[in-house]
Amino acid sequence: MDASAENVKLVRKTKEEKKLLRKQIKASHTLLKHEGINTVTQPTQHLVVANGGLGNGVCREQLLEVLAGVGTVIYLLMPPNKPYAFVTYQSSDYSQRAHALLNGQQLQCQGQGQVVTLYLSFVERVGCEQQESAALPPGLLVLEDYVSQEEEARLLQAVDWATHDNETVHKALKHRRVKHYGYEFRYDNNNVDKDKPLTTGIPPVCDPVLQRCLKDGHIEVLPDQLTVNQYESGQGIPPHIDTHSAFEDTILSLSLGAKTVMDFRHPDGRSVAVVLPERSLLVMKGESRFLWTHGITPRKFDMVPAYESEGPVAVTSDPSNLTLSRRGTRTSFTFRRVRRAPCDCSYPTVCDSQCPPAPPVPSAPSLPQDDGDASRLEEQFVHQVYEEIASHFSSTRHSPWPRVRDFLLALPAGALVADVGCGNGKYLGINQEVMSVGCDRSSSLVQICGERGLQAFVSDALEVPLRGDTCDACISIAVIHHFSTQERRLAAVKELVRLLKPGGRALIYVWAMEQEYNKQKSKYLKDSKDKENMQPATDEGEHPVKQSPPPNSGVTTNASTDGAPRLSVHTNRTAFNSQDLLVPWHLKGGEKDTCKRAGSPSADAAPTPAGAPVFHRYYHVFQKGELEALCSLVEDVEIRTSYHDQGNWCVILEKLLK
Structure with a gap:
C-alpha cells in the first residue's frame, strides 16, 4: 500500500x-x-x-x-x-x-x-429512581407449577382448534383465538345465556386439576364454564373486569405453553405487573376479581425479574433484577361458575347488577379492523361531533394548562410554533414573542380562531401542509387519543416530528386511564363549586367516565354478533375501566348548537335536560408508559421528559441532530 x-x-x-x-x-x-x-x-x-x-x-x-x-x-x-x-x-x-x-x-x-x-x-456514582414494590391485589394468588408438563400436554392436546362444531363455540377474534365450553360467553351482551348450555361441558381432561383446586380450598364448587384463549407472540387483551352478573366470585386461570405478564390496575391508578409462569394457576377472588382490571399488553417482549425469588412473581422496579423475556404462544384455560342470581358484591360502582345501564348509542360502532374502518369511525365520532358542538366546546376553553403555558413561554423570541389540533386557539396567543400557527380538523373551530385574530387553518393532524424541519416547537394537546388505531396514533406523532427542526421539541398531552396517580387527582375527582375546576384535566373540560356495565373477560367493550368488539358508552365522574370508548357530550339548554361549533359536556353532575342532544366522541385512553412506548417507535427523537398532569399522560420529545 x-x-x-x-x-x-x-x-x-x-x-x-x-x-x-x-x-x-x-x-x-x-x-x-x-x-x-x-x-x-x-x-x-x-x-x-x-x-x-x-x-x-x-x-x-x-x-x-x-x-x-x-x-x-x-x-x-x-x-x-x-x-x-x-x-x-x-x-x-x-x-x-x-x-x-x-x-x-x-x-x-x-x-x-x-x-x-x-x-x-x-x-460519579450509579443510581436510578426505584419505586416501592406494589403488593398483589387482595384476593390474588399465583401458584407456580400447578400442573405437570404431562398434564399441560394433555390439556393443550384436548383443544382442537381445527374443528368447528356445534358442541363448542370457536371464535377467531382480532387478537386471539377463543373456544367456549359449558356456556358460550356472548360478546353482544357481555354475558352468558344461562338457559342455553352448550352440548359439551368442560372437557374431562380438566377434572384432575379442578379436583385439586377443590381440595386445596381455591374453590368451593366446581366451575361449569371454560374459556380457552390462545395468544400468539405480540397478542394481548385490553384491561377488563369479568362481568359481575355473568359469573360468581372465584375465577381460575391456567397459563400453558408460555409465560406472560398480566397487568392489574385499581381505579385509583395503582398498578401491579404480575408474571404468570408457564403451568401456573392464577386465582382471583374478592377485590382482585370484582374491582381491579386485568389485561395483557400486546408486545413480543415482557420486562420480568432476571432472578427467581420466593413467593408470587410480581414485576418490581428493582433495576438490579430486571431483564426482557420473549413471549411464546400461550394458551389460557379460564374456569368460572355461572351466576344464577344478581351480584351483590361490595363494589357497586363497577357492578352491572347494581349500576344503571349505560346510555344507548344508536348503531354503536365496532372497533376498527383496518385503516378504512378507523377513518370512518373518526369521521362520525370525532370530526362530525366537533362540528356540531363547536361553539359550546369553545365556551368551556378559557384557562390554559400551567405546564403547557410554561413550555410555550420558555421558547426563544422569534421561534415558530405549530399547534396541531388547536381547537379554539387558546394556546396560540400565550407567548407574544413567538410566531404561532394552528390547525384543526374542525372548520368551525378554525373559524373561531379567525374571529379572534389568530392564525389557523383546516388540516388533518396526519398530514399537515407545512414544510418539514421548519418548526422550533409543536404542541398536540388532547388530540392523539382521538385516533382509533395504534398505527394512526403513531403516524400522528411522526407528523409532529416531521415538522420539527433538528433540536426542536414537541409537547404531547393525552387522556390517562389512571385518573389518580401518585396521589395526584384529576380535577373531576375533586369537590368544587367552580364549574371550570370541576372539569377533568384530561381534555381540559371533559368528564372521564367508566364503562357500565363493566367490561368482560373477552373484551373491554360490547361486541357484534360475529364477535367483533363494539365500543361502550361511559358514565361521568367514575374511573375508566376500558381504553377504547365513547364519551357523551350534552349540549346545554336542550337545543342543537345552531352555529355547529364544538361544545363541552355538562360541567356539573346535574341530570341531562329532557330533549338535550347527546353526542358521542371516540377516545383511546392511554395507560401508564403507553405514550412513551409509542414515541419510542419514532426514529431520531429523544424523550426529554414524561409526566402525569392531573389526568393526562404527557411527554416532551426532541428531534435529534443528524
Missing part, C-alpha cells in the same frame, strides 16, 4: 473518530438533561451505557456478556423502560478499558432484529 492510500485511510479513521466523539458528546448531553444524570470526564468505576437499556430492547444477559468481556462487573442496573443502564466495575482500570473498547460498539437486540450502538460515559 503506497503512502497516499495510507494517508487517506488515516484521514478516514480520524473523521470516524471525530464523528464518534460527537455522538458521545451528544449522548452525554442527552443524559445530562434526561432525569438529571450527570456525566463526568475523569475516569471512575461507574459508567452509564446509553442505548443499552430495557427500553430499547437490550436484555440484561446480553448486555452483561458484553460488559463482562472487558473486566469484572460488580453491579448492573437497568431501570424499567429506560434506554440506558448503569454498570460498576471492580476497578477504574476495567471501566476505562470498557470506555475505550465498547464506545460505538453495535449490539443486535436478541430476537428483535434491531441494532443499537452503545455509548459509554463516566459517572
